[in-house]
Amino acid sequence: MIQFNHISKSFERNGKRFLATKDVNLHIAEGEFLTVIGPSGCGKSTVLNMCAGLMKPSSGEVLYRGQLVTGVNTKVGYMTQKDNLLPWRTVKGNVEIGLEIRGMSAREREEQSSAYIELVGLKGFENHYPQELSGGMRKRASLAKMLVYNPETLLLDEPFGALDAQLRLILQDKLLQIWRDTGKTIIFVTHDLDEAVSLGQRVAVFSKRPGTIKSVKEVNLSGKRDVFNIRFTDEFRRVHASLWEALKEEFMEEEERVV
Ligand SMILES: Nc1ncnc2c1ncn2[C@@H]1O[C@H](COP(=O)(O)OP(=O)(O)OP(=O)(O)O)[C@@H](O)[C@H]1O
Ligand SMILES: [Mg+2]
Numbered sequence: 001m002i003q004f005n006h007i008s009k010s011f012e013r014n015g016k017r018f019l020a021t022k023d024v025n026l027h028i029a030e031g032e033f034l035t036v037i038g039p040s041g042c043g044k045s046t047v048l049n050m051c052a053g054l055m056k057p058s059s060g061e062v063l064y065r066g067q068l069v070t071g072v073n074t075k076v077g078y079m080t081q082k083d084n085l086l087p088w089r090t091v092k093g094n095v096e097i098g099l100e101i102r103g104m105s106a107r108e109r110e111e112q113s114s115a116y117i118e119l120v121g122l123k124g125f126e127n128h129y130p131q132e133l134s135g136g137m138r139k140r141a142s143l144a145k146m147l148v149y150n151p152e153t154l155l156l157d158e159p160f161g162a163l164d165a166q167l168r169l170i171l172q173d174k175l176l177q178i179w180r181d182t183g184k185t186i187i188f189v190t191h192d193l194d195e196a197v198s199l200g201q202r203v204a205v206f207s208k209r210p211g212t213i214k215s216v217k218e219v220n221l222s223g224k225r226d227v228f229n230i231r232f233t234d235e236f237r238r239v240h241a242s243l244w245e246a247l248k249e250e251f252m253e254e255e256e257r258v259v
Helices: 044-051 091-095 097-101 106-119 135-147 165-182 193-199 234-258
Strands: 002-013 016-028 033-037 059-064 076-079 153-157 185-189 202-206 213-218
Touching: 002 044, 016 044, 016 213, 033 193, 044 059, 044 153, 044 185, 076 135, 091 097, 091 106, 091 135, 097 106, 106 135, 135 153, 135 165, 165 193, 193 234, 202 234, 213 234
Parallel strands: 033 185, 033 202, 076 153, 153 185
Antiparallel strands: 002 016, 002 059, 202 213
């Protein structure tokens, strides 16, 4: 479905070029749920931006269903790290943007948007403006805005970072349910190793900048994933421990630099 082939991306700062990502190689199958984890600044959002066609790689190529991504990739829904809710539209107005563009009737839009607003737990806040919402509520509104459009692939950049632990579990569970029911392809970026292992069929660990893929581990769980109890399974502990070894090295060096 998605192929990152030897992707490198450099940016310029103060007249100097620096590498953000280096030789990222990763293929994601249709219907796969991949989670991505790595230190801050290693290029995770940059990789999603390239998949969404918002940025071009400096070298290498991104293929989507075998086609080179050259402009905005309309097949993917992208929930960016910073929410992009329009401040002059209410929650309902924001959620319905994509449906308006499609020319859907007001009644159908209303039906769809209220279902997704309820799904993310924002029922009662339909007529609030983004500035009247908490950080976590804004994240949930962005999630509804992306899901209502029903894209075949979801790119999610730390979607649940601002939520309390309980709500996070509930939304993880809902996302897994959507994934199981629809067979969507998902790339999910997170800072939280528990979350990465709970959700991903595979977890990709990025090295610190210039980010490259350090390790990819499968999480082979028998039966249906249960985010509420997965942490207590042997498979979770085993994969968590081995990924933590890979991640720790990256974070340790990061910490030394910060100190
Ligand atoms: N548009 C841009 N122009 C210049 N530099 C950029 C741009 N986007 C990203 N960078 C730089 O590229 C590097 C990778 O950034 P990116 O946002 O992809 O990191 P990240 O892994 O998503 O980090 P975080 O976990 O903190 O979100 C950083 O050093 C960042 O400053
Ligand atoms: Mg990021």
